Amino acid sequence: MPYVATRHNSVIAHIISIVFGLIALIILLHLAFVLLEANAGNPLVAFIADLANWFSWLFRDMFTIDDPKVRAVVNYGLAALVYLAIGGILTGVGHRWRTA
Numbered sequence: 001m002p003y004v005a006t007r008h009n010s011v012i013a014h015i016i017s018i019v020f021g022l023i024a025l026i027i028l029l030h031l032a033f034v035l036l037e038a039n040a041g042n043p044l045v046a047f048i049a050d051l052a053n054w055f056s057w058l059f060r061d062m063f064t065i066d067d068p069k070v071r072a073v074v075n076y077g078l079a080a081l082v083y084l085a086i087g088g089i090l091t092g093v094g095h096r097w098r099t100a
Contacts, residue, residue, distance in 0.1 A: 020087025
């Protein structure tokens with residue numbers, strides 16, 4: 001079956017890449033706030049923390065490490081990597097999507 005490149009394949013792949021990249025960025029921003037000990041009472045910090053917690057719900061307590069900063073790096077870093085990997089895989093599939 002020959003590959004037929006369409007404009008829609010590229011647009012869908014870019015949208016998927018952007019969405020998963022933004023999710024990873026939110027998680028990494030929260031991780032930076034944790035490492036830099038940002039004020040948890042700040043509305044922006046709290047909003048990013050809520051979003052990051054929602055997106056990384058599977059990974060938040062995956063590893064129980066005594067140091068809270070190391071625990072955050074491992075758990076939230078793993079969540080960000082998984083989102084980037086899933087986004088990369090889906091983007092690759094979107095670029096290779098074949099149409100008749």
